[in-house]
Amino acid sequence: MANEKKPALGASLRHKSSGVLAALLCILIGMAIGLVVLFVINPGHAWKDGFLRIVQGGFYDFPYGVGKTLTQTAPLIMTGLSVAFAFKTGLFNIGAAGQYTLGAFGALYCALVLQLPWWACLLAAALFGAVWGAIPGIFKAYLNINEVITSIMFNWIGLYLVNEIIYGRGSGVMYDAHNTRTWKLADRASQALIPSCGMSELFHTSNTTIAIFLAIAVAVLIWVVLEKTTFGYELKAVGLNKNAARYAGINEKKNIILSMTIAGALAGFGAGLFFLSGGAEWNPLNSTSLPAMGFNGIATALLASSHPIGTVFSSLFISHITVGGAYLPTKYFPTEIADLISGIIIYLCAFSMLFCGVIEKKLLHKEEKINVNAEPAPGAETGKEGK
Secondary structure (H helix, E strand, C coil): CHHHHHHHHHHHHHHHHHHHHHHHHHHHHHHHHHHHHHHHHCCCCHHHHHHHHHHHHHHHHCCHHHHHHHHHHHHHHHHHHHHHHHHHCCCCCCCHHHHHHHHHHHHHHHHHCCCCCHHHHHHHHHHHHHHHHHHHHHHHHHHCCCHHHHHHHHHHHHHHHHHHHHHHHHCCCCEECCCCEECCHHHHCHHHCCCCCCHHHHHCCCCCCCHHHHHHHHHHHHHHHHHHCHHHHHHHHHHHCHHHHHHCCCCHHHHHHHHHHHHHHHHHHHHHHHHCCCCCCCCCCCCCCCCHHHHHHHHHHHHCCCCHHHHHHHHHHHHHHHHHHHCCCCCCCCCCHHHHHHHHHHHHHCCHHHHHHHHHHHHHHHHHHHHHHHCCCCCHHHHHHHC
16 A cells, blocks of 8 residues: 555646646746847846846846835735636636726726725735636636636726726716826725735835735635535546536536635735735726736646645746836846746746646656666575575
């Protein structure tokens, strides 16, 4: 029995190791290509003023830069979890941007209009995102309409709907016409600001809060749900094979809707973490672009191979190089270089399964070689028995 478990355990460890190594390989190749691009643009300043600043990230302007990185990482973890959770259950939630938008609206409405405390505003953000995520889930479950199509449509519906409500023809109750954005929470709803607990003072910022710890806690919770509960097992079973799950007595329609609902709640919660930290206000006049945070979640989920804990680290990395890119001297390089590098890494993530296969074969070959060398020579044991 022990011998049967040992190969299975070894295969599991090999698979996990190959996934981590494949992600690191994607990062290294992406950074190398980024370095080449920097040399092509400006070879004289490519290393010191370009690549090193990106690698340093927020540490280039410590401690402010690190605080800025943590502020951006918290919502990115949540949108990454949103996409990763759907991936784990066999769905592609490309609607995280729309769910994030509705979550931002829910948080700001409860803060500015209802004057609710920060924790209630966070729950409202998750609820609004959940509702917006459930709609594509219902279409998928009952009409078999691909969730990618409905998610994309509801991204834009959500964006224009939120912008119209907030703007209110220039006189919306949440809209500050002077600054063309929603009112600052510090001025109108300080009770809705997420507590800093000394984080802002530590990093010399005005918007570094405990949001990063809340995001990490949610990531751990999602990992527990997916890996340690019957509910998580049923969700993954439906994603792997809907027909087999139905045969096993699992209600696949209910689980599809629940999966998209939870994914939407995660994205909405991420918007709440960002806007309730007081670092930004919603601009309803910027009606032609969806929040980049929703689409960046796809990147972090792919880089982490949809692992909830891995999403924390991939989000931190993407935020790190993005903040580093913001410190590039604009007279030498465009700040979009960091986006280019992250884009290359994301593109390489499409080949991560290929990398995983190659790495796993090498690890297996190495393990077999070690086992062969460790085996006793033929007849060695029989010689002992004869004695």
